[in-house]
Amino acid sequence: MSGFRLVSFDSLTEADLAHWQEIRTGESRWDSPYFSASYVAAVHAGRPVSVLLGDGFVWPLHISGSSARPAGSPGADFQGPVLAPGVRFSPRALLRAAGVKSLTFDHLVDEYVDLEPWIEERRPSPFMDVTDGLEGYLGRAAKSGRDKMSEARRLTNKAGRDLGTVEFVAASTEHLDQVIALKREQYASTGARDHFADPVQRELLHRLLDSGLGLLSTVHAGPHLLAAHFGIRSGDVLHWWFPAFDRKFGPLSPGWILLREVVMAAPELGITRIDLGRGEDDYKRRAMTGSSTVCIGAITSGARTTLRRVSRKAISAAKASPIAPQLKAIVRKFR
Template sequence: MPFAELSVQEIDAWHELRADNPALDSPYFHPGFAAAVQASGRPVSVVVVRDSAGAVSGLLPGHRQGAVLQPVGWPGADFQGPVFATGRAPSPAELLADGLRVVEFDHLVRPGPDFDPCIISSEPSPCIDTSGGLDDYLGRASRSGKDKMKEARRCLAKAERDYGPVRFAIDVVDQDGLTRLIELKRDQYRATGSRDYFAQSGHIQLMHRLLHTREPAFGGVLSTVHIGDCLMAAHFGIRSDHVLHWWFPVYDPVYAQLSPGWILLREVIAAAPELGIRRIDLGRGYDEYKRRASTGGTSVHRAFITNSSTRRMLHSGRHAVVNTVKMSPLAPGLRKV
C-alpha cells in the first residue's frame, strides 16, 4: 500500500516491531526515513504482513516499479530489509504480496535462515563503538586506528599553525554547509568516475529535508570543520537514538595533506557521548579508512526474492557477469553504470 495511506495503528506497529528487534536499530529502519524519502518526491510503497489474528507482524517499505520492489531510499540506503519483531521474521514468500514478483536488495540485513537461498553475495559493513568517547575508543581501536587518531591530532595542530583557528560543529543545521558538502561530493564523484548520487534533484531535496528533521529519535546530522570561512571537511548522516550512520563524508582536496577526514572523524567520536551516540555505522565495504577506524561490524547482503526459477537464474547470471567485468581492466568505466 502507499506509505501515505498507512494508518496510525500501522505506524505504531512499525515503531513497536523495530523497538523489539535490536538488529534494526539503524536509522534506515525508522519510519522517519521512509517519510523523508516520500516527502522528497519519491513515492514509497509498503508491504504490510499480518499474522493469523490480523495484527501487523512485518513491514517492508520500498519503491515499486510494476511488479518489482526495491528498498526505500534505493540506491542510497545502506541497511535494508523488513521490519519485524525478534525471531518472527516474515518469509520471503510473504514479501511477494499485492502482485509483486520480485523484491531486490543490495544491503539486506539477514532476517533469518529462510532468506539464505535468496542471498547472492555478502560484504562486511563495519562500525565504530563510540561508547565512552575518544579515550575509550582508543582502548578498543586497532593499532592503525590509534595511529590515524594521533596523526589527526598532529594535523589539526599543523592546520592551526598554518591557517589559523579551526572551528568544529558536530550537529548543526547549516543550509550553506550542506550545499557545499554536496558540491564537494559531486566533484569527488567526477574525479573518481563514480556514479553521481546527487545528479537526481530528489536526492538533494532528501538531504535538505533530513537536515531539518530534528525529532528526538530520528534526524539528520551535519558535522563540519572550518578554517576561517572555508569548509575543510564535512559529513552528513542520519541518526536514530544511539546510532549514527556515516553516510556522506567529504573534504576539500586543497587540504588533503592535513588528513581532514580523520580530523573530523576524531572530533565526532570525541563528541559522541554528548550526542548520545554509542555506535557509528560506516556502511558496506572495507575501504582503508573503514578498516582502520572500525572496532566491529556486521554483514549485509545482495538478495533477490522471486517465485520464478527462470527469473532467479537470469538475475544470478547477470550478477556473475557484472562481477567478472568489475574485476577486469574495464572496471573504472563501469563505475558510472
C-alpha cells in the first residue's frame, strides 16, 4: 500500500466517509458498531480523533504526544484499521505518518497479518447468535445457557408476583443517568476502575443515545427498575456494553431477566448477534454460543519494543503467581 495521510475526523470529506462505508459494507469483519463512522463521530465530539487514511485503509486514533490509541479507548471493545480485502501495510510507516513512537491496542481484532509481530496476548470475546430470537438461541446455546434462560423465566414470574407487573422496554429514551449511577455503584462495590468518573464518558453515552446508535433497554417490576443495559448497534449487531442492575434485587438475577428479554426481542429489533465483549465473566461463559479473538499489544519503535515485552512478561508472571489474589486485595485496599 502507498502512503498514509493523517486528518482530523471533522476534516473528512464526503468521499472519505463514503470510502470508509464502502469498505465496511464489503466485509462482515467490520460489522461491529465500533467500526462505524457514527460511533467515531460521537467519540470525536468529546475527545479529538485523528484518522489515518490510505488506499483501502481507515484507522481512527487518539493521539497524545508521542503515543496513540484506537478511537474510543479505553471503552472500545473492538479495535483496528478497517481494511479492504488484500490490503497490506507497514506498521512502522503507520507510526511515522501519525507522528508517534507507539500505538497501543487492547481489543485488536485478530488476523491482521501485518500486526502479528506486535501482538503480545490473545483473549476470547464471546458472542451470542440470536438469529430467530429465543427459540433459535436455545437451539444453539450450551446447557448452562439454556438453564439460565429457564431460570430467568421463573424469576420473571416471581418478580411479577412480588414486586408488580414486569415491563420490558427494548428501546428506551429514559433512565440513562440512573443506569450510569447503578454502574458506578457496581464499580465501587467491586473495586473496579470507575469508567464514568470521567464526564467525557458519561456525555458520550448521551450522544450515542441521541444519535440512535445507542440502545437503552430496561426492565421494571412495578415501580422498580430491576436492570438496564446500554449498548450500541449497527445493522444486525448489538454490542452488549454497560449492563447494570439494582443490587437489592440480586436474588432475582435481574441481569439474566433483562438478557432474556433482549434475546426475545431480537427479531423485532433486527438483531442476529449480540457481542458480549472480552472478559471471563460467568454470565458471558454461560450465555455465549461462540467467540471471536481480540489481541493486546503495541506497535513500537526502538527500545520501546524491548521494554514493553519485558514488562508484559513480568505482568504475566505476577498474574500466574500463587500470591496473585492477595496482591489484588492489597491493591484494592489502597485505592
